[in-house]
Amino acid sequence: MVKKLLLSLFPLLTCVLLYAQCPDAAALTLLRQQQDTLQHLSQEIFNGKGNEGRTKAVDAFIPTLVRALKTKYAFRFPFDSLKTVSIQYPADSSFRIFSWALELETGFYRHFGAIQMNTPDGQLKLFPLFDASDYLSNPDTITNNKSWYGCLYYNIVQRHYFNQEYYTLFGWDPNNPRSQKKIVEMLTFKNGTPVFGGPFFSFSEDSVPTPTRNRFIIEYKKESTATLNYNKELDMIVYDHLISETNEPVKKYTYVSDMDYEGFKWKAGKWVHINKVFHDAIPLGKGAPTPMPLDQKKKSMMHPKSAEDFQPATPAQKKKKQ
Structure with missing residues (x-):
């Protein structure tokens, strides 16, 4: 009985101990x-x-x-039962980003999101994110929350440089019936408001330097898999080198991984391009990051069918399949 009582109180006790101020019982x-x-x-x-x-x-x-987020100190509530909504926090927990996708019958997607700030008084400070990716004539531009390059975020990496915090966002865009995309961009805050993108992706050390980019995007075949994520062990961003499987480089929907890897290394406030990450065979246990941002066995955003696509099978279901 005592054990059950302690278990029932554990979430509230944890909240109080870790954060000091949390939503009350009601x-x-x-x-x-x-x-x-x-x-x-x-x-x-x-x-x-x-x-x-x-x-x-x-x-x-x-x-x-x-309405839920307007509850005082709602920032402390994890909303961890929302399996098709991505909720990402930076290392300093100064904010969190909600993002989710709507698949249209055409096979195209619209994205929705919001940034909730972690306020000292527990009051809501929220920046809604408006997906403008279909209307940006140049995706390599600096935007704000009202002209957001919509995607599902799956990771945030925080860096500190010259008294400013830089948050590198990793996102996935199911895009359309023929291709999907992965995006990495910088989030900064200017006068307390979010700024997406900026000249942080440098190719200055390449043998043939190209202009610095405000965000880095890879697009590839819908049925294929490609990595774009931060590798903690290597302390760098690693992504798949892509080639056209039909030798048609202008058609991004033909791009697939050739099992080689490029990357970006953080140097003096920028992510500097590394043309080749692994010069030899990848050491055992030291491979590239997880190839998909979301567990596709549990959640297929590309081809949604039923709740079972994003929920673990019950023991009874597993037994039935056997």
Whole structure:
């Protein structure tokens, strides 16, 4: 009995011990109820019937999420039951980013998101993210939250340089029926507001230098897999070198990995391009980062079918398959 009581109190006790200030018991109960509603709506966004059903779920999800986040100290609530919504934190927990995707019947995607700041008084400070990726004539540009290059974020790497914090964001865009993309860009805050992109991806050390980029994007075949992530052991960004499998370099949807790797190394406030990461065979246990940002066995954002696509199979289901 005592053990059960301690287990039931553990989330609240942990919250108090780690953060000192958290939602009170009544607020936690309300947040859990709102999380249940959000979980249902997020699954409808993921596998609802047609554009109308999924769009309707998005339209209900956004205000419900905002209402939940308005709860004082809601930043401490993890919303960890939202399996189709990515929630990423930097090392300093100064903010968190929510991002999710809506697949249209055409096979194209729209992205939604928000940055919630970790405020000292627990009040909500939120920056909604408006996906403008389809309207950016030049994706290599500096944007704000109102002209966001929409994607699902799967990692944040924090760097400190000259009294400023730099947050490197890694995102995945299912894009369209023929190709998908991965994006890495810098997030900074100017006068307290988010700025996406900037001249942080340098190719100055290449044998034939090319202009510095504001964000780095790889696009490749829909059915293929490509890495773009931070490798903690190597302390650098590593990504797959891509080639056209049909020798048509202008057609990005034909690009696949050739099992070679390029990268970026953090030097003097920039990510500097490394043309070849591994000059020999990759040592055992020291390979490149996980190739997909999300566990595709549990969650296939490219081809959503049912809740089973992003939820672990129960023991009964596993037994039935056997």
